[in-house]
Amino acid sequence: MSKQAVELYFRKFGKPEQPTLCLLHGLFGSANNWMGIVKYLQDDFHIITPDLRNHGRSPHHDGMDYTLMAGDLLELFDGLGINGVNLLGHSMGGKVAMWLALQQPERIEKLVVADIAPVAYEHGFDNVFEGLCGLPLDKIQHREEADRLLAGWVAEKGVRQYLLQNLVKQQQGWSWRFNLDVLRKAISHLTGFPEPGRRIFAGEALFIHGEKSDYIRDSYREIMGQLFPHYRQRMLHGAGHWLYAEQPQLFAQAVKGFL
Incomplete structure (x- = not known):
């Protein structure tokens, strides 16, 4: 294991022979946040739900940025013998997913990003x-x-x-x-997004956002298209930023249909 990586706590659901889907929680969250979604997806996917570093039951570490969090995931996948994985991340977890897809596109099958964009936000925390x-x-x-x-x-x-x-x-x-x-x-790093340079993720990507949320704006579409040229977008009616908790069945249907 890399000296910078931490050994993430995680839970597994579904059958190992099914396509692997990794669910990444947001800031202040944990793997437990996904339990309402897991029940809709576990028959069709081998699901992994980790606690990201400094969250849940995973180790604490002074380092906290997207490169380190993506590295933790690669260590987890390598340890489990997973070469290709579908990634779904919400908010901060969505930024981890996007950064990993940009850094290691050959490891990512499809990408789902829930209510976040690859931009820096003004934080209100x-x-x-x-x-x-x-x-x-x-x-x-x-x-x-x-x-x-x-x-x-x-x-x-x-x-x-x-x-x-x-x-x-x-x-x-x-x-x-x-x-x-x-x-x-680390909050300024977490509300920001690293400079991607010339990297792109050429695979399929779905950005799901809540109707009542302002985390995805029209002005962000240009950078989304530059980094994820084959992305599509979907809005969930009646949902805000916590769209997977507010509309779990619709959210799960959108994810399952895309994957």
Whole structure:
């Protein structure tokens, strides 16, 4: 294993003889986020759901950028003897998927990117980080109290529930599964996207976006077409940024139909 790579925690579903599909979660997420989608796809695919570095049950590491995360995945695929894989990534996971497809196009069969583009975004995570760092973990008695306190920084209950999935209670008290300090330091890298140079992914790519989300804009289509010349685009009605959770059946149908 590369000195820079970490050994990712992952789960497997479906039958090994089926085409392999790797699902990549977003910032502050984990493999568990995909369970509502796995049930629709596991009969047709050999599914791998890793926790990306500094998330979930995967190791913490001071390094946090898309090149490192793509390298972790290559180590995982090599360890499992997987040469060709379909990639599906949401948000940050979508950027990992795109970067890996640009770096190692021969390893990627098809690419699905959920509600993100290969561009730099202005990040609005200051309140989230302030709230997470401001929670007095040594004094919290229960998860409901954490939710009430976090509401002072994060108004949307659904976002708070998503974040608090990472709050775990152990013998020594409450702690975060994700590496909060490193994620905060790396946020400008994570909301950005590396300079691709002349690289392209000439395979088939599908960009799915939510009707209520503004993460995919008309102005991004030029760069999407330059990097992924055979891409197509699909909008899910009634869905926002968390489209796989808001419209799981429609999302899974779109993925399955494309793959």
